[in-house]
Amino acid sequence: xxxxxxxxxxxxxxxLEELKEALNAIGVQGMTVSQVYGCGLQKGHKExxxxxxxxxxxxxxxxxxxxxxxVPVQTVLDTAQKVLKTGKVGDGKIFVFDLENAxxxxxxxxxDQAIMDEK
Amino acid sequence: xxxxxxxCMVVAAPVAFAADEAAATxxxxxxxxxxxxxxxxxLMTPGLAFFYGGMVKSKNxxxxxxxxxxxxxxxxxxxxxxxxxMTFGTDINGFIGSLEKIGLAGVGLNVLANGTIxxxxxxxFQCMFAVITPALITGAFAERMKFGAxxxxxxxxxxxxxxxxxxxxxxxxxxxxLGALDFAGGLxxxxxxxxxxxTICLLLGKRHGYGKLPMLPHHLPMTxxxxxxxxxxxxxxxxxxxxxxxxxxxxxxxxTQAAAAAATLSWVFIEWMxxxxxxxxxAVSGCIAGLVAITPAAGFVEPMPAVIIGFVGGIVxxxxxxxxxxxxxxxxxxxxxxVHGIGGTWGAIATGLWATKSVNPAGADGLFxxxxxxxxxxxxxxxxxxxLAIVGSYVLFKLVSSFMQVRVDDSEEVAGLDIVExxxxxxxxxxxxxxxxxxxAEASAMAxxxxxxxxxxxxxx
Numbered sequence: 412x413x414x415x416x417x418x419x420x421x422x423x424x425x426x427l428e429e430l431k432e433a434l435n436a437i438g439v440q441g442m443t444v445s446q447v448y449g450c451g452l453q454k455g456h457k458e459x460x461x462x463x464x465x466x467x468x469x470x471x472x473x474x475x476x477x478x479x480x481x482v483p484v485q486t487v488l489d490t491a492q493k494v495l496k497t498g499k500v501g502d503g504k505i506f507v508f509d510l511e512n513a514x515x516x517x518x519x520x521x522x523d524q525a526i527m528d529e530k
Numbered sequence: 531x532x533x534x535x536x537x538c539m540v541v542a543a544p545v546a547f548a549a550d551e552a553a554a555t556x557x558x559x560x561x562x563x564x565x566x567x568x569x570x571x572x573l574m575t576p577g578l579a580f581f582y583g584g585m586v587k588s589k590n591x592x593x594x595x596x597x598x599x600x601x602x603x604x605x606x607x608x609x610x611x612x613x614x615x616m617t618f619g620t621d622i623n624g625f626i627g628s629l630e631k632i633g634l635a636g637v638g639l640n641v642l643a644n645g646t647i648x649x650x651x652x653x654x655f656q657c658m659f660a661v662i663t664p665a666l667i668t669g670a671f672a673e674r675m676k677f678g679a680x681x682x683x684x685x686x687x688x689x690x691x692x693x694x695x696x697x698x699x700x701x702x703x704x705x706x707x708l709g710a711l712d713f714a715g716g717l718x719x720x721x722x723x724x725x726x727x728x729t730i731c732l733l734l735g736k737r738h739g740y741g742k743l744p745m746l747p748h749h750l751p752m753t754x755x756x757x758x759x760x761x762x763x764x765x766x767x768x769x770x771x772x773x774x775x776x777x778x779x780x781x782x783x784x785x786t787q788a789a790a791a792a793a794t795l796s797w798v799f800i801e802w803m804x805x806x807x808x809x810x811x812x813a814v815s816g817c818i819a820g821l822v823a824i825t826p827a828a829g830f831v832e833p834m835p836a837v838i839i840g841f842v843g844g845i846v847x848x849x850x851x852x853x854x855x856x857x858x859x860x861x862x863x864x865x866x867x868x869v870h871g872i873g874g875t876w877g878a879i880a881t882g883l884w885a886t887k888s889v890n891p892a893g894a895d896g897l898f899x900x901x902x903x904x905x906x907x908x909x910x911x912x913x914x915x916x917x918l919a920i921v922g923s924y925v926l927f928k929l930v931s932s933f934m935q936v937r938v939d940d941s942e943e944v945a946g947l948d949i950v951e952x953x954x955x956x957x958x959x960x961x962x963x964x965x966x967x968x969x970x971a972e973a974s975a976m977a978x979x980x981x982x983x984x985x986x987x988x989x990x991x
Contacts, residue, residue, distance in 0.1 A: 425944045428743050458953050464967035
C-alpha cells in the first residue's frame with residue numbers, strides 16, 4: 412500500500428473556488444470542505460447591539476481536507492500557497508499528516524485504493 | 531383629570547369646528563380606504579427589504595434590509611418638509627410645484643381639491659409612494675455601496691428626480707397635459723427607479739467576483755415572505771390610487787390580482803421550459819413583474835387585458851434578467867432594472883394599447899379601442915422618464931462621488947457590509963468567543979482600539 416497523506420488547508424472563504432479549481436487541475440479531485448471559525452494573529456472587530464459592545468475575535472474561515480497518494484504532497488503545498496498567499500494576516504495555515512489507513516465504505520477497499528478515483 | 535379633559539375640549543373645539551366645515555365634501559368610506567391603502571403601501575417597503583434581503587449573501591443581509599428600512603424614515607421626513615409641495619404645489623410652467631406648501635403649510639384639514647378625502651390622507655398615501663421608489667433602486671447596487679454615500683445619493687435623488695417626475699405626471703405637469711396615463715406609477719415609480727438602478731450599477735461596477743464566484747440567494751423563504759408582503763401591499767398601491775372606495779378601486783384591485791397571477795404562471799412556465807425546473811424564485815419574481823406591469827394600467831383596463839399584460843410582463847422580464855443581463859454582463863444585483871425598468875416600460879406601453887374609457891371616463895381609449903394618441907403620449911413619457919433617470923442619476927452619482935467614497939473597498943466587500951458598515955451580524959454563530967466590552971460609554975477605549983485594528987488591517991475577514 413502506498414503512503415497516504417492528509418492535508419488540511421484553513422484559509423479565507425472567498426478563496427475557496429479558486430483553490431478548488433487549482434487543486435482539481437493538479438489531480439486532486441476529492442475534498443471535504445467545512446465552514447470553521449478560528450482566531451490567530453487576526454484581531455477581530457467590534458460589534459454593537461443596543462449600546463452593548465463586543466470585541467469579536469473568532470473569525471470565519473474555510474477548512475479544506477484532502478488525502479493524497481499519487482499527487483506529490485509538495486505539489487499540493489506549492490499550488491495552495493500560490494493561490495492563497497496575499498501576504499496579509501488571515502491567509503491561513505496548511506497542516507500535513509501521515510495517514511494510517513482509509514476505507515471506501517461502499518466497496519470495502521482500503522488504503523490507496525479507497526481514495527483513488529475509479530477510472 | 532377633569533382639568534385635563536376641559537383643556538382637551540378647549541383645544542379640540544376649533545379643530546372639531548373645522549372638521550364640521552369640511553364634512554360637507556369628505557366621504558368617510560373614501561377616506562377610510564385611502565388611509566388603509568396608505569398603510570398597505572407602507573408595508574411594501576419593509577416587504578421589499580425582505581424580498582431583497584433574502585437574495586443577497588448572508589454577510590450582507592442587514593445592510594440590504596437597512597437600506598430599505600432607513601429610506602422609510604429618510605424620505606418620509608423629506609416628503610412632509612419639501613417633497614409634497616415640490617410635487618403637488620401649484621404648478622410652475624409644467625415643470626415643478628411651488629414651495630407654498632413647504633412643511634405642509636396651509637394643508638391643515640382641507641379637503642383634497644377635486645377629491646372626497648382630506649388632503650392629509652393624500653399626503654400620507656403619496657408619501658408611501660415617494661418612499662418605496664428609491665428603495666426599489668437599492669436592488670441594483672446591493673452588496674457594494676457605502677452607507678453614507680447611499681444616504682446622500684438617495685436624498686438628492688428623491689428631491690431632484692422623483693419629485694419633478696411625479697409632478698410632471700400627477701401634479702399637473704407637462705406629461706399630464708400631454709395626455710399620458712399612469713394610474714399608480716409605472717413611469718414615475720418603476721421606470722424611474724429601474725433605469726436609475728441600471729445607471730448606478732453601471733457606474734458603481736460589478737460586485738467582487740461577479741461571474742466567477744457563485745452568488746446565490748442566502749435565504750429564499752425570506753424572499754418569498756417579502757414578495758407576499760409586496761403583493762398584499764400592492765392592493766393599496768393600485769386600488770388605493772382610485773382615491774376612493776368605489777368601482778374604479780375594485781377594477782384596479784382585480785386587474786392587479788389577475789396580472790400578478792398571470793405573470794407568475796408565465797415566468798414559471800417559461801423558466802421551466804428554458805431551464806428544466808420550475809423555481810420558487812421564478813414564481814415570486816414573476817408576481818412582482820406582473821404587479822409592476824399592471825401598475826400604470828390598473829385603473830384604465832379591463833380584467834382580461836390585465837391577464838394578457840401580466841402574462842407578457844412575466845415573459846419579457848424573464849428574458850431581461852435571464853437572457854439580456856447575462857449577455858450584456860452588467861451587475862444589476864437583484865434585477866431592479868430587469869423587473870421594474872422593463873416591467874414598467876411594458877406596462878406603460880400596454881396602457882396605451884388597452885386603456886378604455888368604459889373603465890375610467892377620466893382616462894382615454896388606447897390603440898385597441900380606436901385611438902393611437904394615447905400610445906404616442908405613452909411613448910413620449912417613457913422616453914422622458916428614461917432620459918431623466920439616466921441623466922439625473924449620472925449627474926447625482928458623479929456629484930456624490932466627487933466628495934465621498936461611494937463604493938466599499940475590495941477587502942470590505944469580501945468581509946461583508948453587515949460587519950464593516952454596521953458592526954452587527956444577521957446570524958450569530960452557535961460558537962462565538964470574544965469579549966463583551968459592556969456599554970459603549972464604559973468601553974470607549976477598547977472600542978477605539980478595535981476599530982483602529984479593523985482599519986489598519988483592511989483585509990481581515
